[in-house]
Amino acid sequence: MSEYHLALPDGECIPYQLERRPRRTIGLKIGSSGLIVHAPKRISQTALESALLDKAGWIRKKLQQMAASRPAPIRWEDGAALKLLGNDIRLSLRADTRNRKVTFEQGALHVRLTDTSDSDAIVARVVQWYKKEALADFERRLQLYAARLGVPVPRLYLSNARSRWGSCNSRSEIRLNWRLLQAPPHLINYVVCHELAHLKEMNHSVRFWAVVESLYPDYRTAKRTLKQRSADLHQF
Ligand SMILES: [Zn+2]
Structure with a gap:
């Protein structure tokens, strides 16, 4: 994919990713990173851009909708809202140079650190806590469902991928995104x-989906919900 810019008559400039494919029509997609154009291999850049200009209204509207649906980034300050297993929890910050333990008590994640205005340090501590909890939580679920499927418990690793929730390789290693710990247990x-x-x-x-269904009958709903919640679960 290559990066291009579509210059609109009013001076606005819309960046887009272009992928040329063996196809007859131009396909437009709005992804989390913006506009993606799938164009036929032979169409000239001029013809392509004029076709895109015809669609500028639609593109702009879709990009705006996408931006509006994206949740506001977390402000890393005392009282910030976080999610844990589908529940709303609060971030509680306290300046403390001696006790630097992160604890979860009464619906709040207590982070103690030297400088409570250092958002990088806060994120690092919070992510570290989520990862530790995620590993224990996912491990239990993996054991439970592996037994149900009748397979040995695979090795579990955490992933930090931006675009996927899990993966499995031929060495029977499973990777699960720590961000999932924010989601409701059923997801x-x-x-x-x-x-x-x-x-x-x-x-x-x-055959694969039949195996999924035997373990998790309502997988279709879960799959859809997870996709809808994806942006929410990627706030940090
Ligand atoms: Zn898969």
Whole structure:
């Protein structure tokens, strides 16, 4: 994919990613990173841009909708709202140079650090805590569903991927995104079941989905919900 810019008559400039493919029509997609254009291999850049200009109204509207649906980034200050297993929790900051433990008590994540205005340090401590909790939480779920599927418990690793919730490789290692710990338990279970099912079927065939369904009957709803919540779960 290459990066281009579409210059609009009013002076606005819309960046887009262009991918040329063996196809006959121009396809437009609005992703989290902006406009993606799939164009036929032979169309000239001039013809392509004039076709895009015809669609400028639609593109602008979609980009605006996308920006509006994106949750505001977290402000790392005392009282900030976080999510844990689908529940709203609060960040509680306290300046403390001696006790630097992060604890979770009564619906609040207590972070003690030297400088409570150092947002990088706050994020680092919070992420570290989520990762530690995620590993323990996911491990339990993995054990439970592996037993149900009748397979040995695979090795679990945490991932920090931006675009995927989990993966499974041929060495039977499963990676789950620590950010999932923010999601309601049933969604975490779905991802766990999905990756475990790959131990039986290393693809997304009909047979694969049948394995998923045997572990997690309502997988279709979970899959859809997870997709809708994706932006919410990527606030940090
Ligand atoms: Zn998969």
